[in-house]
Amino acid sequence: MSEVKSITGRGIALVGNDIDTDRIIPARFLRCVTFDGLGEQVFADDRTQTEGKHPFDLPEYQGATILVVNGNFGCGSSREHAPQALAKWGIEAIVGESFAEIFFGNCLAMGIPCVTADGATVSQLQKLLKENPQVAISLDLTTMKVRCGEEIFSVSLGEGPRQMLLTGTWDSCGQLINYEAQIRETAAKLPYLSQFVAS
Amino acid sequence: MSKGTLFDKVWELHTVGTLPSGQTQLFIGLHLIHEVTSPQAFGMLRERNLKVMFPERTVATVDHIVPTENQARPFVDILAEEMIQALEKNALDYGIRFYNVGSGNQGIVHVIAPEQGLTQPGMTIACGDSHTSTHGAFGAIAFGIGTSQVRDVLASQTLALSKLKVRKIEVNGTLQPGVYAKDVILHIIRTLGVKGGVGYAYEFAGTTFEQMNMEERMTVCNMSIEGGARCGYINPDGVTYDYLLGRDFAPKGAQWEKAVAWWNSLRSDRDAEYDDVVTFDASTIQPTVTWGITPGQGMGINEVIPTPETLEESEQAIAQEAYQYMQLTPGKPIKGTKVDVCFIGSCTNGRISDLREAAKFAQGKHVATGVKAFVVPGSERVKKEAEAEGLDKIFLEAGFEWRESGCSMCLAMNPDKLQGNQISASSSNRNFKGRQGSATGRTLLMSPAMVVAAAVNGEVSDVRELSK
Numbered sequence: 233m234s235e236v237k238s239i240t241g242r243g244i245a246l247v248g249n250d251i252d253t254d255r256i257i258p259a260r261f262l263r264c265v266t267f268d269g270l271g272e273q274v275f276a277d278d279r280t281q282t283e284g285k286h287p288f289d290l291p292e293y294q295g296a297t298i299l300v301v302n303g304n305f306g307c308g309s310s311r312e313h314a315p316q317a318l319a320k321w322g323i324e325a326i327v328g329e330s331f332a333e334i335f336f337g338n339c340l341a342m343g344i345p346c347v348t349a350d351g352a353t354v355s356q357l358q359k360l361l362k363e364n365p366q367v368a369i370s371l372d373l374t375t376m377k378v379r380c381g382e383e384i385f386s387v388s389l390g391e392g393p394r395q396m397l398l399t400g401t402w403d404s405c406g407q408l409i410n411y412e413a414q415i416r417e418t419a420a421k422l423p424y425l426s427q428f429v430a431s
Numbered sequence: 432m433s434k435g436t437l438f439d440k441v442w443e444l445h446t447v448g449t450l451p452s453g454q455t456q457l458f459i460g461l462h463l464i465h466e467v468t469s470p471q472a473f474g475m476l477r478e479r480n481l482k483v484m485f486p487e488r489t490v491a492t493v494d495h496i497v498p499t500e501n502q503a504r505p506f507v508d509i510l511a512e513e514m515i516q517a518l519e520k521n522a523l524d525y526g527i528r529f530y531n532v533g534s535g536n537q538g539i540v541h542v543i544a545p546e547q548g549l550t551q552p553g554m555t556i557a558c559g560d561s562h563t564s565t566h567g568a569f570g571a572i573a574f575g576i577g578t579s580q581v582r583d584v585l586a587s588q589t590l591a592l593s594k595l596k597v598r599k600i601e602v603n604g605t606l607q608p609g610v611y612a613k614d615v616i617l618h619i620i621r622t623l624g625v626k627g628g629v630g631y632a633y634e635f636a637g638t639t640f641e642q643m644n645m646e647e648r649m650t651v652c653n654m655s656i657e658g659g660a661r662c663g664y665i666n667p668d669g670v671t672y673d674y675l676l677g678r679d680f681a682p683k684g685a686q687w688e689k690a691v692a693w694w695n696s697l698r699s700d701r702d703a704e705y706d707d708v709v710t711f712d713a714s715t716i717q718p719t720v721t722w723g724i725t726p727g728q729g730m731g732i733n734e735v736i737p738t739p740e741t742l743e744e745s746e747q748a749i750a751q752e753a754y755q756y757m758q759l760t761p762g763k764p765i766k767g768t769k770v771d772v773c774f775i776g777s778c779t780n781g782r783i784s785d786l787r788e789a790a791k792f793a794q795g796k797h798v799a800t801g802v803k804a805f806v807v808p809g810s811e812r813v814k815k816e817a818e819a820e821g822l823d824k825i826f827l828e829a830g831f832e833w834r835e836s837g838c839s840m841c842l843a844m845n846p847d848k849l850q851g852n853q854i855s856a857s858s859s860n861r862n863f864k865g866r867q868g869s870a871t872g873r874t875l876l877m878s879p880a881m882v883v884a885a886a887v888n889g890e891v892s893d894v895r896e897l898s899k
Binding site for chain 2: 248249250252254255258259260262263264265266267277278280281303304307308309310311312313315330331332333334337338341342390391392393395396399401403404405407408409411412414415418419421422423424425427428429
């Protein structure tokens with residue numbers, strides 16, 4: 233399991249609050265049994281309607297790894313297809329004003345940090361990325377700083393998720409199954425799994 | 432930090448331990464799966480050579496991709512056929528109970544688990560579907576998860592989670608005639624916002640919810656996620672137990688009394704502490720309709736579409752986006768807006784009591800010329816029950832189509848889709864851009880009764896002006 237300590241590269245800004253997972257990946261692309269190929273369909277309808285002017289279509293943002301968004305990003309459907317589509321396009325970390333909870337959890341389970349910053353910081357980052365798409369940007373989870381060109385900003389992430397990323401335990405599956413004895417012990421105490429005798 | 436709430440009690444009871452990250456390892460009492468978010472999870476199990484730890488605690492059905500007209504196999508949509516086959520194989524390979532199309536028990540996952548008595552108070556329930564919050568109506572802690580977490584539950588029956596805060600949403604009083612559970616939750620979301628609930632579980636309390644039947648309570652809890660709250664619940668009471676008694680998986684015989692005693696002990700204490708409390712007066716709630724592209728963009732049926740200056744600054748950009756997408760004018764009424772499609776169904780409003788109420792208004796009337804209206808029962812059992820009561824005939828005579836059960840046009844993963852920029856009056860839960868299958872399609876969310884009123888008049892109407 234790989235540790236996630238920092239992400240470096242170039243950034244891409246996507247402006248707007250309440251961008252839901254139906255927009256990130258429309259439902260018709262969920263007709264699949266693997267996550268392969270979702271990268272090409274990310275923001276499919278928004279991209280069609282903006283006729284090549286969507287940030288994910290602009291040549292200057294191809295290869296970007298850090299996405300900068302506004303409030304309540306990833307709201308709506310729990311579909312992990314949304315972060316999978318972003319990841320397959322190339323996104324490795326997201327900086328935003330706030331994230332919907334299920335989306336945040338899905339990203340964490342994939343090793344994608346979703347860090348938050350205040351509105352002014354996000355706007356400034358988005359402005360810098362718009363003015364200079366080639367500017368170097370990096371997110372450091374050890375110092376909780378984003379560096380964009382010469383500017384440095386503080387960002388936040390809950391300590392639990394931060395530790396999971398730093399120590400490479402973000403894929404919790406391996407860790408969870410290690411506690412089988414304790415899991416069975418907990419189950420045995422649940423009244424509804426023991427004919428309500430335990431109650 | 433909340434204390435003594437049902438949420439606290441159920442959380443504690445299901446806590447396996449604290450993980451090195453500080454997160455809780457939480458046992459999941461009931462895991463529900465469907466064809467869209469589970470195949471990749473089984474793929475991950477195979478890759479890692481993992482077993483399902485508690486196969487008897489997972490129940491599967493197929494709902495999202497199911498056609499509601501021609502259900503003959505193989506499905507016409509080969510991708511849909513591939514998905515149902517994957518689920519059939521996974522259920523068989525791992526020994527998981529599966530309610531397939533035609534079994535008599537298939538339906539929307541959030542309709543079938545309650546109707547079979549699988550959903551019970553005091554359980555933790557997870558499903559790869561955000562509307563899992565529905566099951567909170569029984570006093571369960573139920574929430575949506577992603578596919579990697581579906582894998583985790585299959586492999587370990589647990590999840591790594593951070594505890595939520597608890598906000599009590601108290602609504603007191605009696606609803607006006609023509610005002611339904613759907614209006615209550617749309618009103619709450621409109622007031623608290625679509626991200627107001629992030630980080631919270633919502634406890635819905637007060638006399639208004641106490642007076643609701645279980646299906647109405649499910650409608651409310653179902654849309655918690657639309658207010659940003661991953662989980663919403665109502666303390667179990669006599670209404671809950673009356674609903675559960677005699678259902679397939681409900682405790683039987685001597686166990687029943689013990690179960691009820693345990694369930695009662697889980698109710699939030701009188702002196703429970705909450706992280707936040709918000710109160711509403713039920714008598715002020717109007718039949719509510721959404722006008723925009725988020726479920727929080729709602730309005731009373733007789734109000735005008737809000738103008739930008741009446742909105743908070745943070746809401747203005749998304750409002751501008753909504754006016755443009757919806758092609759609606761701020762300052763104008765929503766009433767009288769022509770509709771093209773009317774949809775009754777979904778995990779929000781596709782249960783028998785929803786269909787009964789809608790049928791009362793549809794009886795003896797007819798869908799307006801040029802409007803396509805259809806009813807999709809939430810499950811095969813709901814369909815059968817409705818047909819036994821003759822509701823299908825009422826709808827058919829009124830010009831509605833009567834379909835097979837599934838998620839249908841709530842999210843349009845099956846052939847039921849809007850075309851072009853059609854407007855739908857919909858009893859579902861999301862009005863996001865493109866949600867109902869067309870990239871320019873427009874959705875107005877409302878109660879099933881209001882959908883009938885829109886269908887009959889061909890335009891958004893106040894159901895209180897339509898005779899039963």
